[in-house]
Amino acid sequence: MRSILYFFAAVTIVGLAYWAYNENYETQAAIGRVDDLQQQIGTMQENLGVLKAEWAYLNRPDRLRELTDLNFDALRLMPLAPESFGAVEQVAFPSLDVNDVKAPVDVSAADPAQNGGVSP
Numbered sequence: 001m002r003s004i005l006y007f008f009a010a011v012t013i014v015g016l017a018y019w020a021y022n023e024n025y026e027t028q029a030a031i032g033r034v035d036d037l038q039q040q041i042g043t044m045q046e047n048l049g050v051l052k053a054e055w056a057y058l059n060r061p062d063r064l065r066e067l068t069d070l071n072f073d074a075l076r077l078m079p080l081a082p083e084s085f086g087a088v089e090q091v092a093f094p095s096l097d098v099n100d101v102k103a104p105v106d107v108s109a110a111d112p113a114q115n116g117g118v119s120p
Helices: 002-058 061-070
Strands: none
Touching: none
16 A cells, blocks of 8 residues: 555656646746847837937928928928917807707706605
C-alpha cells in the first residue's frame, strides 16, 4: 500500500515540477512581450514628438501668410479682420412655431407624495 502512495506522490511531484517549469517559461515570454511593447511605445512617442514639431513648423504664421500670398489667384484668401465678422442681428434665425394655448391648464405645485400619492 505504501508503494502505491509513494508512486502517486512521485507522479504528483513530477506533474507539479512540469507545471512550474511551463509557468516559468510562459512568464519569461510574457515579460519579453511587455519589454517589446514598451520599446514600441517609446519609439511611437518619439515619432509623435517629431510629428508635432513638424506640424508646428509647417503652421508658422509667416509661412502660411507667404503661402496665401503666393496662391492668392487660386484661393482668394484674405487675412482675417474684425470687419470680416458679422453681427448677431444679421443672422437670419428660423422662426419658432409655438402653438397657442386655447384653454387654460391647471398646474398644481403640490407634491403628490405629500398627499399620499393622490393629486388634489
